[in-house]
Amino acid sequence: MSAPKIFHSFAEFYPFYLNEHRNRTCRRLHFIGSSLVLAVIVWVAVSGNLLWLLALPVIGYGFAWVGHFGYEKNRPATFRHPLYSLMGDWVMFKDMLTGRIRF
Template identity: 60%
Template sequence: MSRFTSFQQFYPYYLQEHADARCRLMHYIGSSLVLLVLVFILLTGAWLWLLSLPVIGYGFAWFGHMVFEHNKPATFQYPWYSLAADWVMYKDFLTGQLPAKLAQAGISQG
């Protein structure tokens, strides 16, 4: 992997590492569950559940990489860019912007 000096440079690479829609789905499931658990925590004050958030979020994502993408998650080399990119990809998915951004990154949607 080359060294990225900005998030703008990193994000297309991140999308290329998530070309398989099933891997992206695993990310969306993990991110959605993280948000649901956060709401649960805020409503109940069960702060110990905060410890589960990385397990939930990364667990689903890493499963997607292992089973569908067969690649090493970018988290290990670019932890902060990767975390931010995961939420940007989730936002792009929810707002319908993802197909255009995948196309810009050279990913066909078969």
């Protein structure tokens, strides 16, 4: 296994991140997972039931990882670049909402 590429900024990382998400089904699964994460956060704010916060990693990563292992056939960037990958998830989510990226 080769050493992970070093990125000096998120702007440098994001094109790599998008390249890791070429499969439309993978992007859709990311979008579903991110949407459900936001829904759970709203639910926690409304209900006050903090226990639901435990579901966030399962929901967020679960959908994304199914997309990567089942459709994209690659290893999620989270394993090599956790912070930039988390940022990439939300920028890609915004880019899908605004139509910059097709999903």
